[in-house]
Amino acid sequence: MNEILGRCPVCGEKLAVTKLECPQCGTAIEGKFELCKFCYLSKEQRDFMELFIRTRGNIREMEKELGLSYPTIRNKLDNLIAALGYKVEETPKVDKKEVLKRLEKGGITVQEALKLLKE
Template sequence: MYSVPARCPVCGGNLQIREVVCESCGTQMRGQFSASTCRYCGLDPEQQQFLEVFLRCRGVYNCVERELNISYPTVKARLESLLQALGLSAVGEEKAEELDVQERRKAILDALERGEITAEEAADALRQLR
C-alpha cells in the first residue's frame, strides 16, 4: 500500500482527500479531509526510518549509530534535519543562543577593560551581537 503524498506532485500544492474507506468493514466516508494535518506525513522515507530508529533507541545516539551503521556526527545531522523538516527547534536552543550572546558580550567588555581593544572596537563588536 502506498502512503498518502504530502504535496501535489505537479505543482507542490496542498492535497485534499475526498474519500476514506475502512479496511475492516468497508465503511466509506466522503467529504473534504486535509492531508496536511499530519506533521509526520511529509517526511521522506529516510527521515521516517531515522525517526523510528531514534524512538526505538529512546534517543540514545550510540544505539542509533549501531542500528543505522552511521557515525555520531551523521546522527546529529540527521536529527537536526528531521527537526527542521518538522518545523521544530531543539528544546533550550533559544536559551543556549542567548547565553552565547551574553558570554560574547562579557568577553568583549573584559577585553575592553584589559585594554586589549578600544572603546570604538568594543562598541562595533557589541552592535554586531544584536
C-alpha cells in the same frame, strides 16, 4: 493498500486529502482534510524517526545500526526537527581547553574527552 503520500510527486507541495472511505462498510466522507505533520516527512526521515524511538534516543545505538558517525546522526536529527516545524538550536562549539581542564581534574574520562573533542 498503498502508503499515503504527503507531498506531490511532481512539484513537492503538500497534498490535500479530499476523501476518506471505510473499507468495511463503504461509507465515504468528502471534504478537505489535513494530514498530520509526520505524513509530510520523507520515508528516510520517518525511518530515522522510528529508529530514534526504537533506540530510545540513544545516539550510540543509532551509530551502530546505521554505521554513521555522531555528527552525521546529529545532523539528520536536526533536519528531522526542522522538517517537523521546530527551531533547531545551534549546537555550542566545544571549548577544547575546558575539556582538557576537566580531564586533568578527573571530571571526565579519556573516552569522554575524546568524544567531546571529536564533536
